[in-house]
Every structure is written in C-alpha cells, then in structure tokens.
Amino acid sequence: MSPYRSQKNYQYLVFTDLDGTLLDHETYSFEPALSALNAFKERNIPIIICTSKTRAEIEIVRTELHNTYPFISENGGAIFIPKNYFSDVFPFTKEESDYFVIELGTPYSKLREVFEQIKNLNPGKIKGFGDFTPQEVAELCGFSVQKASLAKKREYDEPFILENDTDLKKIQEIAEEASLQITRGGRFYHLLGNNDKGKAILLLKNIYKEKSEHLKSIALGDSLNDFPMLEVVDYPILVQKPDESYDPSIKLKNLILASGKGPSGWSKAVFKLLNKSL
Ligand SMILES: [Mg+2]
Incomplete structure (x- = not known):
C-alpha cells in the first residue's frame, strides 16, 4: 500500500467519456476534437478517460491519443494509475502490470450470476456481452472483430440489450435485490455494482488534490451513465x-x-470554455 502521489500542481482536470462523446458514435474517430485536445496538452491539463469501455479497449485509445494519464474503466469499476505517475503514497487494491489499480466495481463473475436470473425474465430476448460471440459484438458496435474481443474482456460491467416487450422495472428489481444497479450508455444497458463514474472521479480527484489544492474539474459526456460524472x-x-x-x-x-454532436461538440464546448474561463 505505498505507491506515490502527484508532485505537480495542476489547476484543471478533464474527465471524458469515449463512445458518443470524444469518439464519434458511428466511426469512433476523435479527429474533430484533435485541436481541442492539443489545447489542453499545451496548458498541461490532464485528460482522464472515464468510460464504460474495458481496460483493454482504453489502452488502444490512450496509445492513439498519446495519453499517459490515469484512467477509469467500466463505468467507475476501476481506476488505473500508471506506476510512475504520482510521487506520494495513496491506497490501492492491487498492482497489475504497469498500474496501481483501485477497484470499486463488483467482479464480472458475480454480475453474470445475477444476469442469468435477469435473462430468465424474457428468455432469448435479453442478451449480454457474455452471451455474444466477438462477431456479434462487432456487428452491434460497428467495429472490427479484433476490437470486439477487447470489448468482451469485461471485469466490472455487463453491457446488454433487450427487446421492447421486456419490463425494465423487473430487471431493476432483480439488480437491486443483489445490490447491483442498471444504467444506460449510448448503445447498451449496463449491469454493474455500487460503483459509478462519479465515485471514481471523486476518489481520483482527492489524490490529485494533495498537491493541487485549488483544482477545478471539467467533464464531458452524452448519456445517462455520465450523469454521476457530470454531477461532481x-x-x-x-x-x-x-x-x-x-x-x-x-x-x-x-x-x-x-x-x-460527439467529438465536434466536445471541441466547440472546450474552446468556448478555454476562451472564457481557463
Ligand atoms: Mg457515451
């Protein structure tokens, strides 16, 4: 329990959702937001990815963005902090490859147990990522089979679809009985534990605040699962x-x-804010 905390004094942090926000809903391109991303980089403002995507998917996007900051996976399921990033101590759950990991989510195996009960509500009409082949996930998401296999590496969140005649309230009841919850992103419903993007952000902000007292934060999102993030x-x-x-x-x-929309809205809003407040 003894890694490091930031020595840098930051004024601002940016938290961003990916799908439908920094990444275009259809093409998954962040190109329209490139100049806004560079504007943050020039001002030494960290951009922290906070998404329902898996760690494996986020790592690809981080490489494309040349982003070396901490990140939050699977709707606040875990915070991944690169080992060389902070220089003071903070509590964490485990070390994994190049990260200190703070786990907030419920293990995927437990989510799938409860999801089996949910599926019984309307057999054949409720399906989660664990039921789909990589080919099926690729078709639903509109990306490659290779990317779909990364999207299936779930650790703390089960995305699912259901047909119109399914009673969402009953699904929510089953989730609540198991101390789980349901949220919604751009394409899917999600079954997850007591975690959300907001709780993860508050925790990460507190680590930064050790050295950056007057830290202000910005967040960008597009869907219900972003609400807890936008709130904090x-x-x-x-x-x-x-x-x-x-x-x-x-x-x-x-x-x-x-x-x-998506990354072009991201860019416009960011420039407006940079010109006005930052
Ligand atoms: Mg989204």
Whole structure:
C-alpha cells in the first residue's frame, strides 16, 4: 500500500467519456476534437478517460491519443494509475502490470450470476456481452472483430440489450435485490455494482488534490451513465446525441450544452470554455 502521489500542481482536470462523446458514435474517430485536445496538452491539463469501455479497449485509445494519464474503466469499476505517475503514497487494491489499480466495481463473475436470473425474465430476448460471440459484438458496435474481443474482456460491467416487450422495472428489481444497479450508455444497458463514474472521479480527484489544492474539474459526456460524472465536476458538459438531441435524463443547474454532436461538440464546448474561463 505505498505507491506515490502527484508532485505537480495542476489547476484543471478533464474527465471524458469515449463512445458518443470524444469518439464519434458511428466511426469512433476523435479527429474533430484533435485541436481541442492539443489545447489542453499545451496548458498541461490532464485528460482522464472515464468510460464504460474495458481496460483493454482504453489502452488502444490512450496509445492513439498519446495519453499517459490515469484512467477509469467500466463505468467507475476501476481506476488505473500508471506506476510512475504520482510521487506520494495513496491506497490501492492491487498492482497489475504497469498500474496501481483501485477497484470499486463488483467482479464480472458475480454480475453474470445475477444476469442469468435477469435473462430468465424474457428468455432469448435479453442478451449480454457474455452471451455474444466477438462477431456479434462487432456487428452491434460497428467495429472490427479484433476490437470486439477487447470489448468482451469485461471485469466490472455487463453491457446488454433487450427487446421492447421486456419490463425494465423487473430487471431493476432483480439488480437491486443483489445490490447491483442498471444504467444506460449510448448503445447498451449496463449491469454493474455500487460503483459509478462519479465515485471514481471523486476518489481520483482527492489524490490529485494533495498537491493541487485549488483544482477545478471539467467533464464531458452524452448519456445517462455520465450523469454521476457530470454531477461532481465544476464544468459539466453534455454533447449532442447522433440525432442532435441532448439526453433528457441529464438535468443539472450548471450544465453546459455543447453545440454539436460527439467529438465536434466536445471541441466547440472546450474552446468556448478555454476562451472564457481557463
Ligand atoms: Mg457515451
């Protein structure tokens, strides 16, 4: 229990969702946000990925972005902190390859046990990532089979789909009885433990705050599963859905509505904020 804490004094942290936010819903490109990403880089502002994606998927995106900051996987299931990143002590759950890992989620095996009960509500009409082949996941998500196999490496969150005639309330009841919860992202419902993006962000922010007292935070998202993240930052930004609407379930007094979809909304909102406040 004795790794390191940041010596750097940061003023701002940026937390971002990936699918439908920094990455385009259809093409998974972050190209429209490149200049905004560079603007943060020039100001030495960390960009922390906070997504429902798995660690294996995030590692690919981090490499493409040349991003070496900590990251949060599977809807707040775990925080991965590169071992050479902080220089003071902080508590963590385990060491794994190049990371100190803080686990907040429920193990995937337990989620799948409960998901088997959920499937029985409407047999054949509720399916999770654990039931799909990589080919099926690739088709549902619109990416390669290789990427789908990374998306199937679940540790703390089970994404699932259901047919219209399924009663979501009953699914929620089963989840709650097992001390689990249901949330929704851009494409899927998710079964997960008592974790969420907001809890993980608060924990990570506190580690940064040891050396950066007056730290302000920005977060960008597009869906219900981003709500806990948007709730705990100073500048919450909601980007548009593919049909140019805003997720109606996200209501916050200080919410900033980006005037664009996914990464182009990301870029516009960030530049507006950089010009005004930062
Ligand atoms: Mg999203």
